Amino acid sequence: MHSITIAAGILCAIALCSSGAMAQAEMNGWGNLRGLRIDGELIPITTSIAIASPGWKESAQTAHWRTRKSTYTHEGDAILVTGEISIARGPAVTFRQTVKSSASGAATIELELTAQGDLDLEGAYFFVKVPASLFASGSGQLLGAQSGSGERVSFATTRPANDKHYTGDTATGAKFSAPRREIEVTFDQPRVAVFQDGRADHESCLTLFFKLHDGSLKAQQTIRSTIAIKTSGEVDRPPATVTIDTSQPGATFEGMGGNFCWGSQSPTVPYYLDNARIVWGRVSFAMPLWQPHESDNPATRPVDELPDEIRESLRMSRELHRRKIPIIVSVWNAPEWAHAARENDRGPRRGAARIDPAKWDAFAKSIGRYLLMFKEQVGAEPAMFSFNESNLGINVLMSPEEHRDMLKRLGAHFESLGLKTKMLLGDANEPRAVDYVNAALADPEAMKYVGMVSYHSWNGGTDEQLIGWRNHARRAGVPLIIAEAGTDPDAHQYRNIISEPWYAVEEAENNLRCLTLSQPASIMHWQLTPDYGMVSAGKNDGDPIQPSRRWWQFKQLADLSPATATIFATKCDQPAITVAALGETTSVASAVHFSNVGAERKARINGLPTGAKFHCYVTDGDRNMKQSDELLTSNDAIELTLPAQSLVTLVAEKR
Incomplete structure (x- = not known):
């Protein structure tokens, strides 16, 4: 085992020039600083860790959907985030970041990187990014530059010398300056640092990056550093x-709704239903359990012999129907026999699967049998039916054209069975997928089976995207529904982040943006169960329900909206x-x-x-x-x- 310690102390001290206000550091679950909050305002200073192969031919950095095995916890007042990144299929580099805030308006990031195998690298790097919207008219300056590159560089008038780089040198620190705010980064030892123009990137930012380590890493080699930044300026x-x-x-x-797809046995579920006005509910259809083999006829099985997951979904649906709450039934997974063959597919299939065109008749027949059984057992038909996030393949994948054809095929089959259940158009994973439904919208035969347009609010969306979904519903002449409401679809992987105040605030903001711009009939929280739950049942049976701030926000929207x-x-x-x-x-x-x-x-x-x-x-x-x-x-x-x-x-x- 080879071990090396590098003192990279990059002290992240953030202070107001006018006060000693507490600067509360906020971290994303994937290992990036999202900013520092002072007197309620989030100062958007973001960070990331990166590794690069020789010549920067390939690189990897901490980011949403790129960081793996993330964890997010609190140790006292500190935030601890761990995870790993890797270049392609090479050995991973694990990281551990401990972020501490202090009453003096400062925060520190203690960083530890460990190579899980030999890595041929250009180096390991730390990035600090600030928004161009705040600093485009400002300047950057390397502090203590060894080669005389310490003059201020105007971001407004100076063009980057090459590869988007303004200036680079071995320095003891760096500073971003703008009319209302200044951010200073101080190194504990001279480091190679570069200012970079990122305004053409999707983040539209100005960047400082510097080396944490130069060259390759051996297996189990560890880099340790204490990293930091200082800011002063006016609170907006x-x-x-x-x-x-x-x-x-x-x-x-109509009001707020909720998902009851998994965990509906929890004692928190009656609390949600009894203590807020819920107007829509959504349950899952475990289709692989309903008909695991094509030759099966599940309609002949007694209901009490059906798998537990299906019987629980029926029980939950009966409760929703008893409360006069209309129900959406959604499919996440198709049975193996209905999957189209995939290249190099070996063993049990995982992830997104397309439906084999030759199996569609049998596939539709299986769904129809389930809905007829559902009607008999629940006492009502589902109002709507969908495949969950088929644009992304969670876990049935459909192209826009396949989605259009599915609406026609299943809609006609439901009608032939005498079912009044309508189809959700879209049920897409996020607002950005606004174009996914265009093929279906252009087909009158498909649209006659559509009862509502649907998207999920994960990751938020631009004003144009949210308004685009509203326009789709108007064009279709049916209501819009947000069938899953949330901000981070991966928060279940670093669950403690859900309890952070900023998470609650941004969840409420996301709901209001969707409400005013998309104009939905309902916003359905994911979920009104322990998964992304807003209340806690306690550790022991009979413990009182403990509502969170997120619950009170939800209840405020649910109960105070007419x-x-x-x-x-x-x-x-x-x-x-x-x-x-x-x-x-x-x-x-x-x-x-x-x-x-x-x-x-x-x-x-x-x-x-x-x-x-x-x-x-x-x-x-x-x-x-x-x-x-x-x-x-x-x-x-x-x-x-x-x-x-x-x-x-x-x-x-x-x-």
Whole structure:
């Protein structure tokens, strides 16, 4: 075993010039700093670890879907993130990062990298990125540069010398400067550092990167470093102006829904259903268990002899039907006999599978038999049917054209059986997949079987993508539904991140952006079970249910939104604020939700009826759907304070 220790102390000290405010470091689950939060504002300083082969012919870095075996935990006040990266199929480099915040406005990153095999490398690197939107008019400077390269480089007027590089040298530190903010990185020893222009990349950033280690690594060789950054500047808190436009009423929002696909035996499930207004439910159809062999006829089996997973899904569906909640049934996996052959496929199939065209008739027949049994056992037909995320192949893969043809084939088969169950168009994995449904939209024969348009809100989306889904629903003449609502689809791999305050804040923001821009009939949380759950059942039977901040945010949206509400267009001049306005009628807003992901600020809300009185509710780090003591009265507008990292709702007093 070969071991080497390199003291790379890159102290990540972040401080306000005007105060000693606590700088709370925030990490993503895959091992990158996402920023430092000061007085509620997230200063977007991001980091990543990278390894590169000689000549940078190949590289790997910590990133979403690139970091493997991630873990995320807390050790006291510190955040501990571990994982591994590798170049192609080569040996992995494992990492361990311990991130500590302090009351003096500082944070440290203690980093440890270990090679799991011999690696021929150019080196190991650490990247610090800042958004071009904040620093494009600023400058970069290498501190203590050995070759005299310490002059400020203007990002606005200087062009990179080569390969996007502004300047590089062995230095003791570096600094980003902009009119409102300064970020300084200090090394504990001279290091080769480079400023790089990343404005043409999808991140649109300006980058500093420097070597943690030069050259190859031997198996079990370890690099250790303490890494850090310092910032000063103004907290962004200008007042917000919100405008509600009731002149063009939009789609109808029925309310919040939820998924009950796995873990529905949990005692938390009745708590969700009893304590919030739930208007849609979604369950899974375990098709490989229903008909594992093509020659089987599962319809002849007594229900009490069906696999546990199927019987539990039926039980959950009966409970939803008892509560008059319409149900979506979705397929994740197809049975092996229905899979199309794949090149080099050996042994049990894993991952995305296409349906064998020769098996479609038998495949459709199996689904039809299940839905007929479902109707008999539950007492109602599913309102909708879908294949989960077939654009991505989780776990049945379909091209846009195959998705279109599936709608026609299954829709016609359901109709022939006398079933009224309609199809979800899309049920795509994220907003970015907005073009996936275009082939089906252009086919009237496919669209006559579609009951709703659907996407999942994972990873968020641009305004254009979210509006695009709304336009698809309008073109189809059917409602839109967000069948899975969440922010990080991989958070189950580093589950502790779900408890972070910033995760809750961004989940609420994501829901409101989807609500106001896509205008869905319902937003269905993934899941109202222990998976991504918002409440805890405790360790022992009979322990009281413990609701989280995320639960109170969900309940605030579910219970304070009017039933069958009209969605109105809104505008806000501050990007940290997202607004959704709803009305009991098509002309007056009676509930307005505000998500503030940044610092506390004042807001003026225009477009509310003059003389109307509003109750105010707040969920933040200290309050759970707390109602204010005083009514707010609209006199052409309402002015109020939006607390840092909060969900605020105004509800009109009944007249």
